[in-house]
Amino acid sequence: MITAALTIxxxxxxxxxxxxxxxxxxxxxxxxxxxxxxxxxAFAAAGGYVVVMATRSLGLPFWVALPAAFVTVALAGAxxxxxxxxxxxxxxxxxxxxxSIALLFMAIAGFTLAFGPLQQQPEIPAALSxxxxxxxxxxxxxxxxxxxxxVAILAALWLLIGRTRMGMRIRAAVDNRNMAEAVGVDxxxxxxxxxxxxxxxxxxxxxxxADVLSITPTYGQEYLVLFLIVVAVGGLGSIFGPFLAAxxxxxxxxxxxxxxPEFGAFFIYGVVIAILLAKPAGFFGVRS
Amino acid sequence: xxEALSLSNVRAGYGATVVLEDLSFDLPVGGKLSIIxxxxxxxxxxxxxxxxxTRLHAGRIGLGGVDIAALRPNRRAHAGIGFVPQQxxxxxxxxxxxxxLVGLRPGAWTLERIYDLFPRLQxxxxxxxxxxxxxxxxxxxxxxxxxxxxxxLLLDEPFEGLAPVxxxxxxxxxxxxxxxxxxxxxxxxxxxxxxxxxxPRTMVMSRGRIAFDGASQALIDDxxxxxxxxxxxxxx
Numbered sequence: 001m002i003t004a005a006l007t008i009x010x011x012x013x014x015x016x017x018x019x020x021x022x023x024x025x026x027x028x029x030x031x032x033x034x035x036x037x038x039x040x041x042a043f044a045a046a047g048g049y050v051v052v053m054a055t056r057s058l059g060l061p062f063w064v065a066l067p068a069a070f071v072t073v074a075l076a077g078a079x080x081x082x083x084x085x086x087x088x089x090x091x092x093x094x095x096x097x098x099x100s101i102a103l104l105f106m107a108i109a110g111f112t113l114a115f116g117p118l119q120q121q122p123e124i125p126a127a128l129s130x131x132x133x134x135x136x137x138x139x140x141x142x143x144x145x146x147x148x149x150x151v152a153i154l155a156a157l158w159l160l161i162g163r164t165r166m167g168m169r170i171r172a173a174v175d176n177r178n179m180a181e182a183v184g185v186d187x188x189x190x191x192x193x194x195x196x197x198x199x200x201x202x203x204x205x206x207x208x209x210a211d212v213l214s215i216t217p218t219y220g221q222e223y224l225v226l227f228l229i230v231v232a233v234g235g236l237g238s239i240f241g242p243f244l245a246a247x248x249x250x251x252x253x254x255x256x257x258x259x260x261p262e263f264g265a266f267f268i269y270g271v272v273i274a275i276l277l278a279k280p281a282g283f284f285g286v287r288s
Numbered sequence: 289x290x291e292a293l294s295l296s297n298v299r300a301g302y303g304a305t306v307v308l309e310d311l312s313f314d315l316p317v318g319g320k321l322s323i324i325x326x327x328x329x330x331x332x333x334x335x336x337x338x339x340x341x342t343r344l345h346a347g348r349i350g351l352g353g354v355d356i357a358a359l360r361p362n363r364r365a366h367a368g369i370g371f372v373p374q375q376x377x378x379x380x381x382x383x384x385x386x387x388x389l390v391g392l393r394p395g396a397w398t399l400e401r402i403y404d405l406f407p408r409l410q411x412x413x414x415x416x417x418x419x420x421x422x423x424x425x426x427x428x429x430x431x432x433x434x435x436x437x438x439x440x441l442l443l444d445e446p447f448e449g450l451a452p453v454x455x456x457x458x459x460x461x462x463x464x465x466x467x468x469x470x471x472x473x474x475x476x477x478x479x480x481x482x483x484x485x486x487x488p489r490t491m492v493m494s495r496g497r498i499a500f501d502g503a504s505q506a507l508i509d510d511x512x513x514x515x516x517x518x519x520x521x522x523x524x
Contacts, residue, residue: 165389171381172390179377182339183391184365184436 006137008255014143016250017150018209022223023230024157024242025198031174031237033089033191038100040202041220041227042107047073047203048122048215049115055123062125066207073203078196085195086188104220111217119214122207142211149208150243153201157239170194174237229268233275235282244283248275290353292317292440292472293338298347300337306345307333309496315440317352318470322483322504325493326519331476332374334493335442338474339371340364352439365391370438374445374476376429380418384409387417388431395437396469402431405461423454430461441465443475447482455482462486480518484508492517 026040047069054065080103088096128145131138161167173180173187181187206215213223229249234241249268256267276282293315301307307330315321323331336342338349340361349357356364365371379387388402388409403410406427412420420428426446433441446462447455459482465471466486477483484490484504492500492507500507500517507514 168382168386168390171386172379175379175381176377178341178361179373179379180390181361182341182365182371182373183432184362184393185390186362188360 003137004258006135007139008258009251010134010137010139010147011143011258012251012254013150013247014146014250015212015254016246017146018205018212019226019230019250020150020243020246021153021205021208022202022213023205023227023234023246024153024239025201026227027231027234027236027238027242028161028170028174029195029198030231031235032170032177032194033085035085035089036093036096036100037085038097038224038228039103039107039220040100040199041222041224042104042111043073043077043199043220044202044206044209045107045111045215045217045219046076046206047200048206048210048219049111049120050203051122051207051210052115052120052215056120062123062128065122066204069207070200070204073206074196074200077199078192080199081192081195086191089191104224107220108217111219115217117217119216120210121215122210124211140211146208146212150246153204154239154243157201161239166190166193171237229272231282233272233282235284238282238284241282241284245275290317291315291350292319292352293474294348294350294353295338296348296350298337298349299345300342300347301333301345302342307342307496308337311347311496311498313491313498313501315472315474317439317472319472320466320487320489321474322487322490323474323476323493324478324480324483324490324518325499327478329493330496331493332444333496335371335373335444335474335476338364338440338442339369365436365438366393368437368439370433370436370441372426372429372433372441372443372446374448376422376425378417378420378425378428378432380416382417383413384415384417384420384428385413387428388435391432391436393435393437397434397437399435402435405434405464406431423450423458426450426454426458427461430458434465438471440472440474443473443477445476445478447477447479455479459486480507480514 022044026037029035029037050069050072051065054060054068055062088099124142128142130141132141132144161170169180169185169190173185173190177187230242230245234245248271252271253265253268256263291314296312298308298311299306325331333342337344340359344357348355351367351369356367359367379390382390388399408424409427409431412424446458466473475483475486484507488504490504490507491498
C-alpha cells in the first residue's frame with residue numbers, strides 16, 4: 001500500500017514538473033500580455049526536437065543540449081513575438097485563438113516534414129539512465145532528475161520575478177500595463193523578453209520532459225488542454241500558482257489512472273471544475 | 289528659455305471619441321498650475337493626454353522645447369513627466385519599496401528623501417501595495433512619481449476620497465514640493481479651495497475647452513465668477 005502510494009506520488013510529481021516547466025511561461029505571458037497563445041506547446045515540442053537532434057544527430061552532451069534548447073526556442077519566440085504576436089495585443093480573443101491555432105498547425109506540419117511522424121527520444125546521459133532508491137523503492141533516475149529540475153526552475157523563476165529589477169517590472173506590468181508605462185517601463189521590450197523567456201522555458205520543458213510527454217509533431221496539440229488547465233487553475237501571471245496546479249493535476253491524474261484506470265481522465269477534469277468553481281481566477285491569479 | 293510644457297491646438301480623446309477640443313496653453317519651468325472644473329469636462333483626459341495615455345487626434349505637445357506628441361508613455365516618463373493618477377493605481381503585487389523603486393531614475397529625489405517626506409511609507413516599506421490605506425496609497429503614488437525625478441509632475445485629484453486629516457497632511461507635503469526646488473506641477477483638483485490655494489495660476493475647463501486661465505486670486509476674490517465657471521455645489 002505504502003509502496004503504491006509512493007510510486008503514485010513519485011510519478012505524479014515527475015508528470016507535474018513537466019507540466020509546470022512547459023506551462024509556467026504560458027501563464028506569465030497570458031497574464032502579462034492578455035494573449036492566448038495556443039501555440040505554446042509547439043515551442044515546447046521545438047525544444048524537445050532541439051534536444052533530440054543535438055544528442056542524437058550532433059552527438060552533443062545532454063547537458064549542452066538543454067541550454068541549447070532554451071536559447072534556440074527563446075530566440076524563435078522573440079522573433080515570433082516581434083513579427084506577429086505584437087500585432088495581436090489588444091485584438092479580440094477569436095483573432096488571437098485563430099492565429100495561434102494556425103501557428104500550432106503550421107508547426108505540426110513543419111515538425112512532421114522535418115522529423116517524421118514518429119515519436120523521438122533524446123539520448124539520456126548514463127548517469128540518469130539507471131534507478132535511484134528512495135525509501136527502499138527503486139525509481140527511474142531520470143524522473144528524479146525531472147522533479148529536481150522542476151523545483152530548480154521554480155526557484156530560479158522566483159528569484160528572477162521576485163528579486164530582480166526585471167521581475168519587478170514584469171509584476172508591475174502584469175498588475176497595470178498603462179501605469180507601468182507611465183513610470184517609464186518599456187512594456188514592449190518587456191513583452192518581447194518575457195515571451196522569449198516563457199517560450200524558452202517551454203522549450204527546456206519539452207527537452208527535459210521528453211521521457212514523460214513524448215516528442216511527436218502533434219505534441220503541442222495533444223497536451224494543449226493540460227497546459228491550459230495548469231495555467232487556468234494556477235492563475236494567470238503567477239509562478240507559484242501553476243506549480244501548485246501542476247502538483248494537483250499531476251498527482252491526481254497519475255493516481256486516478258493507476259487506481260481506477262477505467263475512469264480515464266475523469267478525476268483530473270473533476271478537480272479542475274471544482275477548483276475553478278471555488279476560485280475562478282485560479283490559486284494565485286491576478287485576474288480570471 | 290523653453291516652456292516646461294506647451295500644448296498647441298490639442299485634440300484628443302479615447303479611440304474615435306474626442307474629449308479635448310483645440311486646447312492650447314504653456315507652463316513655464318517651475319510653474320504651478322491648478323485645473324478645476326465640473327466632472328466630465330476633460331481634466332483627467334488632459335493629464336492622460338500629456339502622459340500619452342489617450343489618442344492624440346491633432347496638435348503638438350512640447351516638453352522643455354521638445355515635441356513629445358509621438359512618444360509612448362514610457363519615453364515621456366524618461367523625458368521628465370511624473371504622473372500621479374486619479375485612482376492612485378498602486379501595483380498590488382509589489383511591496384511599498386518596490387512600488388517606489390520600479391520607476392527610479394537618478395536625480396535629486398532619492399528613497400531617503402521620499403521617506404523623509406512621507407515617514408509612514410518607511411514604516412510600511414515591506415507591505416504589499418494592496419495592504420495600504422487610501423492615504424498611504426496616495427503618499428506612495430506621490431513618492432513613486434517623484435522617484436522618476438520628473439521636471440513636470442501631473443497630479444490627478446490627489447485628495448479624492450481621503451479623510452480631512454489625511455488631506456491636510458498631503459496638502460502640506462504638496463506645499464513643501466511647491467516651495468522647494470524648480471519642479472513644474474499641474475494639479476487637477478475638485479476641491480476648489482485647495483486648488484486655488486496651491487497654485488498662483490488656475491485654469492477652469494468646460495466641455496473639453498479652457499473656460500478660464502488666469503490668476504487664482506481673481507477667482508478667490510470673485511466667488512460668483514467661480515460658481516459661474518464651475519457650478520454651485522459642483523466643487524467644494
